[in-house]
Amino acid sequence: MTAAEPTGDELVEMLAALANPLRLRIVATLAGGRDYVSHLAREIGVSRPLLHMHLRRLEAAGLITGTLELSEDGKAMKYYEVTGFDLHLTAPALAEAAKTLTRPDPDRGPGPKEHS
Amino acid sequence: MTAAEPTGDELVEMLAALANPLRLRIVATLAGGRDYVSHLAREIGVSRPLLHMHLRRLEAAGLITGTLELSEDGKAMKYYEVTGFDLHLTAPALAEAAKTLTRPDPDRGPGPKEHS
DNA sequence: CCCATCCGTAAACATTTGGTTACAGGTGTA
DNA sequence: TACACCTGTAACCAAATGTTTACGGATGGG
Numbered sequence: 001m002t003a004a005e006p007t008g009d010e011l012v013e014m015l016a017a018l019a020n021p022l023r024l025r026i027v028a029t030l031a032g033g034r035d036y037v038s039h040l041a042r043e044i045g046v047s048r049p050l051l052h053m054h055l056r057r058l059e060a061a062g063l064i065t066g067t068l069e070l071s072e073d074g075k076a077m078k079y080y081e082v083t084g085f086d087l088h089l090t091a092p093a094l095a096e097a098a099k100t101l102t103r104p105d106p107d108r109g110p111g112p113k114e115h116s
Numbered sequence: 117m118t119a120a121e122p123t124g125d126e127l128v129e130m131l132a133a134l135a136n137p138l139r140l141r142i143v144a145t146l147a148g149g150r151d152y153v154s155h156l157a158r159e160i161g162v163s164r165p166l167l168h169m170h171l172r173r174l175e176a177a178g179l180i181t182g183t184l185e186l187s188e189d190g191k192a193m194k195y196y197e198v199t200g201f202d203l204h205l206t207a208p209a210l211a212e213a214a215k216t217l218t219r220p221d222p223d224r225g226p227g228p229k230e231h232s
Numbered sequence: 233c234c235c236a237t238c239c240g241t242a243a244a245c246a247t248t249t250g251g252t253t254a255c256a257g258g259t260g261t262a
Numbered sequence: 263t264a265c266a267c268c269t270g271t272a273a274c275c276a277a278a279t280g281t282t283t284a285c286g287g288a289t290g291g292g
Contacts, residue, residue: 082207154268
């Protein structure tokens, strides 16, 4: 589906989420198939709490999604999988995205004064 | 150009460099044409020292390059411009890049210690 | 009951990051 | 001379980030 281009703020969040070796490895592992938290932690070799935090960031950025499911033996397991994100980073593309930045920079432009 | 795919570590550095509103705006501005530090600082509305720090990070990541030039009136001016980077981010692509990660993870020894 | 698995979160800590203010150097012009 | 512009860096601070250890609640099986 190659979702529509994200806003500047969303893009920054996505990039920040991927700009970490551990999170990159998480996404890479999930790219090979969905997995649940505890198993994924063992697979990658990190603690559950730490993994949990990183998963939250990745999910907040829209790069992965988690679904709580019940295994046959009744245990609740949270499965994560990658979304179909597809970002193309070039200088012009970034320039386009930067137009919709709002975060830093106290005030630049009239802000949400739609149209005129 | 579309330079060869960067290593995992390089990719993380690039993403980290872009994962900041100010730096994104810097790249976006430079995408519109080369510029020198002081003018760029005025243009974007940040202090020179701060801009200098961000420019260093962007240059270290290979996203921009700076060249020291002498203006006609003899003043030394450092011009920055974007490089022709072109990153394509998808789950499979990241999985490929993650193979060459070395940073975190105490030691993911070089020896293939298989086992799931 | 105790132990195993699964889930999550809060407290505490060290490090990194983003940012300011202040300094030091160079050149050219009034 | 003093002042404008250009460059760079060091000192210091506040806030965000990465990480560990420890705790909490559920489930099923010996």
